[in-house]
Amino acid sequence: MADEMNITDYLAKGGRLTNPANVPPRYRAELMKIMATFVDSELAGAAGFADVINAGPGIKERIAAARIVLEKTDNADRVLRLMGEFGANTDRYANHHPWADRLPRDTAPGSHRSTHDMRLSVMNYPLEGWADAVVMNFCMGLGVCVQLREMTKVSYQPLSEAIREILPTEQRHAELAEEGLERLLAQGNGPAITAALTYWHPRVAAIFGDVGADRMAQLQGWGLRDLTGPELRALWQDQLGHGLARLGLTFQAA
Amino acid sequence: MARFHPLTVQQVRKTIRDAVEVTFAQPDGSDFQFIQGQYLTFRRDFDGVELRRSYSICSAADGGPLQVGIKRVEGGAFSTWANDNLEPGMVLEAMPPMGSFHTPLDPAAARNYLGFAGGSGITPVLSIIRTVLAGEPKSQFTLVYANRGVNTIMFREELEDLKNTYMGRFSVIHVLEQDAQEIDLFQGRVDAEKCAALFEHWVDIASVDTAFICGPEPMMLTIAEALRANGLTNTQIKFELFASSQPGRLKQKANAKGDAAVGAQVTQATVTMDGTARSFEMGKDISILDAALQNALDAPFACKAGVCSTCKCKVLEGEVEMLANHALEDYEVAQGYVLSCQSYPVTDTVVVDYDQ
Ligand SMILES: Cc1cc2nc3c(=O)[nH]c(=O)nc-3n(C[C@H](O)[C@H](O)[C@H](O)COP(=O)(O)OP(=O)(O)OC[C@H]3O[C@@H](n4cnc5c(N)ncnc54)[C@H](O)[C@@H]3O)c2cc1C
Numbered sequence: 001m002a003d004e005m006n007i008t009d010y011l012a013k014g015g016r017l018t019n020p021a022n023v024p025p026r027y028r029a030e031l032m033k034i035m036a037t038f039v040d041s042e043l044a045g046a047a048g049f050a051d052v053i054n055a056g057p058g059i060k061e062r063i064a065a066a067r068i069v070l071e072k073t074d075n076a077d078r079v080l081r082l083m084g085e086f087g088a089n090t091d092r093y094a095n096h097h098p099w100a101d102r103l104p105r106d107t108a109p110g111s112h113r114s115t116h117d118m119r120l121s122v123m124n125y126p127l128e129g130w131a132d133a134v135v136m137n138f139c140m141g142l143g144v145c146v147q148l149r150e151m152t153k154v155s156y157q158p159l160s161e162a163i164r165e166i167l168p169t170e171q172r173h174a175e176l177a178e179e180g181l182e183r184l185l186a187q188g189n190g191p192a193i194t195a196a197l198t199y200w201h202p203r204v205a206a207i208f209g210d211v212g213a214d215r216m217a218q219l220q221g222w223g224l225r226d227l228t229g230p231e232l233r234a235l236w237q238d239q240l241g242h243g244l245a246r247l248g249l250t251f252q253a254a
Numbered sequence: 255m256a257r258f259h260p261l262t263v264q265q266v267r268k269t270i271r272d273a274v275e276v277t278f279a280q281p282d283g284s285d286f287q288f289i290q291g292q293y294l295t296f297r298r299d300f301d302g303v304e305l306r307r308s309y310s311i312c313s314a315a316d317g318g319p320l321q322v323g324i325k326r327v328e329g330g331a332f333s334t335w336a337n338d339n340l341e342p343g344m345v346l347e348a349m350p351p352m353g354s355f356h357t358p359l360d361p362a363a364a365r366n367y368l369g370f371a372g373g374s375g376i377t378p379v380l381s382i383i384r385t386v387l388a389g390e391p392k393s394q395f396t397l398v399y400a401n402r403g404v405n406t407i408m409f410r411e412e413l414e415d416l417k418n419t420y421m422g423r424f425s426v427i428h429v430l431e432q433d434a435q436e437i438d439l440f441q442g443r444v445d446a447e448k449c450a451a452l453f454e455h456w457v458d459i460a461s462v463d464t465a466f467i468c469g470p471e472p473m474m475l476t477i478a479e480a481l482r483a484n485g486l487t488n489t490q491i492k493f494e495l496f497a498s499s500q501p502g503r504l505k506q507k508a509n510a511k512g513d514a515a516v517g518a519q520v521t522q523a524t525v526t527m528d529g530t531a532r533s534f535e536m537g538k539d540i541s542i543l544d545a546a547l548q549n550a551l552d553a554p555f556a557c558k559a560g561v562c563s564t565c566k567c568k569v570l571e572g573e574v575e576m577l578a579n580h581a582l583e584d585y586e587v588a589q590g591y592v593l594s595c596q597s598y599p600v601t602d603t604v605v606v607d608y609d610q
Contacts, residue, residue, distance in 0.1 A: 005471040007497060013475050016493045019293070019353060021308050024499045025566075025609055026528060029554030032564035036556030085352065087563040089580040096559045116558045157493055158354050164489065215552065218528070 012221050016157045020086050023156070027222050028086060031156055034224060035083050036118040038151070039093070042076035044123040045140075047099035052133040061130070061183075064176045068137070071173070075166045082158055102126040110206035120207040122200075131189050134180040135196035139204045141174030142239045146232050147207075155223025174243075181247055197251050205253075208233035258297060258347040259285050261320070266340045269408050273325040273374065274337050275312070278346075280319065288351035290315040290385035291378040291466070291494065294322060295349040297585075300331050304585035306500070307332040310377040310468075311351065312409070314384035323408055325374035355494040356382060357464050364392035365463040370444065370477050372400045372469025376408050378494050379468055387420045394423050396457055400444045400469065403432040427456060444473055449480035459484045468494040521572075521599035526607040527551055536599065542567070542574060542606055543594035553594065553608060560596040567594045572604035 007017075007024055017023055023031065046069045053069065056062035084090040097117050103124045110121050122140055127133040148170055151163045184193060210229040211219070219225035227235075237253075244251055265277040278286075286294075293310040313321040326337040355378050367386060371379045376399060383395050401407045413426050429440050429448065442448065453459040465481050467474050474493055481491055524533045525546050536545035543565050546553035556564040563581035569590045574597040582591055594606065 007471075007499065010471040010475065010497075014478070015471055015475050016495070018355065018493050018495045019308065021295075021306075022495045022497050022499060026554075029564055029566070029608065032562065033554055033556055036562055036564060040556075083562060087566075087581045087583070087586075089561045092559075092561045092580050093557065096557060096561050118556045153488075160488075161354060 008221070011155055011223050014155075014223065016155045016160075016223070018157045023086075027224070030219060030222065030224055031154075031159070032083060032086060032088075033118065034151070034154070035079050035159065037120065039076045039080050039083065040097075040099075040117045040119040041123050042072045042079075043094070043097075043099045044117070044119040046070075046072035046076070048102065048123065048127055049133065049137070051100065052127055052130065055130040055133065057130060061180060064180065065133075068173050068176065071169045075169060078162050078166060079159070082162060085158075109202040122203045122207050125203055131184055131192040132196045132199070134177050134184060135193055136200050136204075138174065138177035138181055138243065139197070139200045139240060141170065141177050142243060143204045143207060143236050144170050145174060146236045146239065150225070150227055150232060153223075153226050178243060178247065185247065185249075193249070194251065197249075201251070201253050204236070205233060208236065258349055260345045261286070261294075261348045263340055263342055263344045263346065264319070265342055269323065270406055272337065272406070273323060273408050274340065275321055275323050275409075276336070276340055278320040285350050286320055286348075288315055288320070289353075289356050290381045291355035292351035292353040292381075293378065294320075294351055296332070296346050297348075298332065298335070298346070300335075304588070305332055306585075307498070308496075310353075310355075310381065310494070312377040312380045314381060314388060316385060316388055323374065323377040323380075325408065353378075353494070355466065355468070355492055357492065359386065359389045361390060362392075363390055365390060365394070366458070366461045367393060367395045368457060368459075368462045368465040369395065369397045370400075370465070370467045370469060370473070371397065372444070372473045373402075373406070374408060375468035375470075375494070375496065377468075379466055380409055380412065382466055383416065383424065387416065387424055395425075397424075397426045398429060398444065398452065398457075399426060400429045400473065401431070403430055427452070444469075444477060446476055446480055449477060453480070453484055459486075462486065462490070464490050464492065466492050466494070468496070471495070471497060515602040516573075516600055518602045521601065522603045523599065524571075524603075524605040525549075525551055525553070525567075526605075526609055527553065529609065538599050540598070541595055542592075542597045542599070542604070546594065555595055558595045560593050563593065565594040566591055567606045567608045568592075568610040569597075570605040570607055572599065572601035574598060574604060574606075575600050 049065060050069045053062050053065045056065050080090050080093060103111060105126050105128060111124060112121055127136060148163050148167045152160050154160050181193065208229040216225060216228060261281060262279040263276060264279040267275045269275050288311055293308045295306055295308045297304055297306045309322040309324055311320060312323045313319055324333055324336045327333045369379045369383065383397060386393055386395055416424050417426065427440065429444055431443060465486060467477050478491055519538060520535050521538055522533065523536045523545060524531055532549060532551060534549045543553055543555055554564050556562045560578035561580045569592055574592055576592050577596045579593055579596060582593060
């Protein structure tokens with residue numbers, strides 16, 4: 001057993017990197033993309049939800065929405081600080097982009113607004129009122145948790161640890177959405193919820209994209225990915241099915 | 255962005271022939287407050303090339319002096335310089351402490367910690383041991399410490415002193431490659447077999463709350479695997495890796511400025527990524543990043559605004575103009591790094607590399 005070992009071999013054998021000095025250039029680039037995707041999605045999500053706070057039908061709902069905005073921004077900040085250790089300009093980053101901007105509501109699922117931010121495509125669609133926002137938060141909340149569980153496995157230890165701390169708050173956001181849906185259902189908003197599910201389901205499904213086999217193999221070798229897009233999507237569909245069943249909702253994806 | 259602050263060397267002490275313990279004078283303010291297990295990053299100019307090197311703090315995080323231990327690496331620029339030249343009164347530039355090689359302290363907790371260190375990997379583990387034993391009076395710590403031979407054990411006396419101070423709460427198992435010891439177990443390398451033997455006779459692995467590992471890559475892999483096989487989860491295993499992907503004494507880059515032709519409207523660009531070079535013609539009015547993307551290269555980027563540094567690459571030949579740079583530091587630019595989203599070709603040929 002030699003002391004010297006190539007970092008690629010080390011990673012392929014399940015080793016973890018612990019600080020920016022360890023990180024080779026191509027790994028750094030892929031890691032930065034993963035972190036930017038998370039940060040941009042949280043910032044865009046929080047910015048979009050901020051507009052909905054006042055649409056909350058009661059004080060409880062507004063508190064829940066405000067809390068979600070606060071905590072998603074806080075989660076973005078945690079990961080942005082890690083990007084800062086690699087040289088990203090964290091002050092400018094938070095302001096370089098109009099995070100609240102959205103595409104027209106009827107844009108097809110899976111569309112990217114611009115190439116200037118890395119937000120997940122679902123974050124490009126505008127929310128339409130309270131019930132719509134709660135449904136989006138429910139579907140996407142479960143989707144986020146599937147993705148974050150995947151990210152707790154990444155080989156960059158500071159990121160996997162940050163995500164482990166972030167995961168419970170995101171889980172709570174999905175629970176808040178489920179509680180919100182219960183209340184909406186009790187108030188007779190079934191049709192609005194079904195309409196919103198029809199709108200958001202394909203848009204959330206589109207975030208579990210597939211990358212080419214070669215790239216996936218490289219990312220897996222570096223310990224930056226484990227499951228494929230379709231595998232993650234299946235996990236999300238499963239979670240969503242259970243959630244809808246708890247609410248007594250049936251929904252047939254198109 | 256990184257900010258450097260001065261640190262004045264107060265004392266330099268040889269711990270073994272090839273390592274020094276450096277103590278710094280108490281800095282003003284709170285810039286250098288640290289958590290056990292964190293590291294400092296120093297910068298120094300070597301013949302016009304700035305090198306940055308990280309060294310873990312080895313002292314306790316309870317208000318004591320700021321100390322690091324630097325082991326000489328054969329042929330290594332910074333470590334050799336530090337071992338040969340550091341003297342009291344000299345001023346080094348360092349970034350505030352960073353790193354997450356620690357778990358939160360709880361004075362009321364009665365935890366069982368296990369540490370593995372190889373060679374100079376002892377430094378952050380020593381800081382953790384010192385801090386935990388003082389700050390968690392009911393916790394225990396077992397250290398497995400691997401070295402070539404007796405005379406390469408950094409901080410051997412300090413560890414003995416800790417054993418005496420914290421009688422019954424701290425134990426050290428030395429594993430030496432060369433010097434034969436009374437018990438076979440302690441000789442050789444920390445491999446799977448040795449881990450199994452350790453866990454059978456010396457360490458009650460079932461009671462371990464957290465394990466800290468810092469050493470060469472193969473040793474870290476072997477130990478982590480053994481720990482997982484014995485029921486520890488990934489959250490219970492903390493790594494610190496010293497490996498540096500930054501090149502050492504940098505070769506001065508060939509400077510193509512001045513000689514290269516600049517007349518044409520188009521540039522012959524060569525882009526290397528993932529070990530493959532691709533050449534194509536591009537306009538001088540489009541960024542290196544966009545040209546790479548248009549030519550079906552999966553070049554990395556995120557913000558496209560010169561802020562995040564994801565698209566960083568190195569210019570090997572030719573010259574580019576970087577319109578905005580909010581992320582790279584001067585020393586990186588001096589080494590030829592650019593943000594490809596902000597860089598437009600100036601010369602008629604440009605060669606860039608995303609792999610460096
Ligand atoms: C978070 C962290 C904490 C650390 N903590 C400590 C610590 O507490 N104590 C400690 O001693 N170390 C520590 N290190 C390691 C330390 O940062 C340095 O990597 C180490 O001291 C070697 O640096 P150097 O400048 O002396 O060697 P370098 O100049 O980087 O050389 C390293 C090796 O590469 C070879 N080399 C140099 N240039 C080239 C070249 N152009 N081509 C090929 N080979 C070359 C050299 O011969 C040498 O063998 C830590 C590292 C990290 C990332």
